[in-house]
Amino acid sequence: MKKKKVMLFGTFDILHPGHEYVFSQAKNYGDCVMVVLARDVTVKKVK
Numbered sequence: 001m002k003k004k005k006v007m008l009f010g011t012f013d014i015l016h017p018g019h020e021y022v023f024s025q026a027k028n029y030g031d032c033v034m035v036v037l038a039r040d041v042t043v044k045k046v047k
Contacts, residue, residue, distance in 0.1 A: 006030035011038045
């Protein structure tokens with residue numbers, strides 16, 4: 001059976017309860033949650 005994947009993108013540079021909430025909610029949408037972290041270089045360009 002095919003598993004449904006969920007991807008989250010973000011910086012998460014200081015993990016806080018809001019991030020943890022998003023991660024826990026993502027589990028409700030699929031079988032596998034992948035978190036993609038932005039590179040420092042990318043974050044510095046945006047900030």
